Amino acid sequence: MKTFPIKNTIYLILITSILIACQSPSELSGKLEGLEKEAIKVYLIQPETLGEVATSYLGTVIDSAEVNSDGSFKFGNLPIAEEPVLFEIAIQQSGKAPNYLQTENPMHSNYMPIIWQSGMSLQITAHVNDFQKSFSLKNPSELNKALLNLRDINLKAYQTYLEGKQWQLEDGIQLMEKEHAILQYQTELIKFADATPHFLPAMVALRWVSPVNYYERVPEFLVRQCDKWQQNQPEHAWTKQLCEQSAPSNLPVLVGDVFPNLQLSLITKDTINLNEQLGKKLTIIDLWASWCGPCRIENRNVLVPLWKDYNNQGLQIIAYGLESDESAWKTAVEKDGAGSWFQASDLLGDDTPILKKIRVQTIPANFILDENGVVLAKNIHGDALLAWVKNYMKEQ
Structure with a gap:
């Protein structure tokens, strides 16, 4: 009877383990609560550029799933992703565009960013009427934990500074009060982005600071993020896009700059x-x-x-x-x-x-x-x- 050396046996075991790991099934499924008779569909959206993150109508729809009568759904055409990639899961009522994202009020947002990689199994639970607010994952990865933490920070900041506030914009004092409140809200997201070691969650925070891509009041934030991720994620396309956006020619005079001699x-x-x-x-x-x-x-x-x-x-x-x-x-x-x-x-x-x-x-x-x-x-x-x-x- 032939025998294999111990070294060869260990090698075969390692190869087998790797193959089994690579073949582990990918799954992205979930269950929605609060369903009514109205048809609901769930979409998996991929932002191709940094500017498409948290932006309506621009992300690419890569899969969809029907929601069953019991609220369950399962994506059946998941992409292959060797590296972590940011997706957005959005729920839509009949007649809405698949990649419509409600970005104005996080208390009622119809989408949630997630980080996906082949081999992952993500199980979602959420309520139809407050999808982002109620969104949860079973056994989330560290990256998705960071996104859930960011979601909580966003909700708390919105409730603290913006929810229910009505300013008379023709009143100069109230206009300035509104701007100050927005800045306080943004500051909480900026703190997260500055502190997190995770690139993709930081990019979501950056986009949530201003979904309309307006950073004139916080340009130093963009510069800090560019400097940070040029060190840690220099080859990522979004880092390059961020640093192009934060070039001095695109930003107001910064704190620490010498003001021009006008x-x-x-x-x-x-x-x-x-x-x-x-x-x-x-x-x-x-x-x-x-x-x-x-x-x-x-x-x-x-x-x-x-x-x-x-x-x-x-x-x-x-x-x-x-x-x-x-x-x-x-x-x-x-x-x-x-x-x-x-x-x-x-x-x-x-x-x-x-x-x-x-x-x-x-x-x-x-x-x-x-x-x-x-x-x-x-x-x-x-x-x-x-x-x-x-x-x-x-x-x-």
């Missing part, structure tokens, strides 16, 4: 170079307009008292107005008591080259510079700006 035309018809007029301790570059309600409130309630209290201590304010009507501009400056500091405008409205140089599209906006023109902070408004300047001046 040449400004003043309301007095004089011209100044910004660098020659920097405050000895601090300079606020204020972007505003006579037609901007929150800007006018900021003039009267924040900038006027700051100027009064700190101009003699080394504070400078240089305001730039997005104006096209010189008369309206001058009237607003006079009414707001804002004529004590530099007021500049090219009277070209939104077409001013100044905005292109600093890559800003939204007002009110501000940049707070040190005595050398380095940006210390930006887009701080209201009481927060009053407190920031007060604390900074105390420390100098």
Whole structure:
């Protein structure tokens, strides 16, 4: 009788184990609660690019499953994925596009991101009416645990800062309150993305920060994410797309940058170079307009008292107005008591080259510079700006 050396026997056992592991069945199935008579279908969607994550109508539908009368469903055409890949599972009522994603309110979102790899067996349970909120997985992987944790963070932040809030947008104060609430909500997702060691969950967090792809108020976040994943996932196509989006030419002037030395035309018809007029301790570059309600409130309630209290201590304010009507501009400056500091405008409205140089599209906006023109902070408004300047001046 022939015998095999022990070394060969161990080798065969290892090969057999690997083959068995590779042949382990892939399964993606689940059960929905709260079914009514209306037909429900479940879709498996693959975002091909970073910009397609958490975006309606753009992801590619790669499989679908009918929901049985007992709420059960099972995908039958699962893709082969040797590496973890991000999918989105969406439920749709009859007549809805397969890749329609409800992204405005996470409390009622009809989809949930998951991370899939061949050989995985994922069992889902969820309620039809609050699919993302109630979504759970049996024995989730570490990557899917991270996504579920992100989902919980997103829901809690939404409930805390945005749920049920109704702002009167014609009211300048409430408009700024809304922007502040949105930033607080985004900050919770940003903290997750900055802390997680997992690439795909971080990309979902990044997209949930702004499904409409608007990062003007948080551009430093994009830069941090680019730097982080260039180190850890340099070959992933989404890293390259992220870093293209976070290139300096696509973002406003960042905290830590030297603010450009702009040449400004003043309301007095004089011209100044910004660098020659920097405050000895601090300079606020204020972007505003006579037609901007929150800007006018900021003039009267924040900038006027700051100027009064700190101009003699080394504070400078240089305001730039997005104006096209010189008369309206001058009237607003006079009414707001804002004529004590530099007021500049090219009277070209939104077409001013100044905005292109600093890559800003939204007002009110501000940049707070040190005595050398380095940006210390930006887009701080209201009481927060009053407190920031007060604390900074105390420390100098």
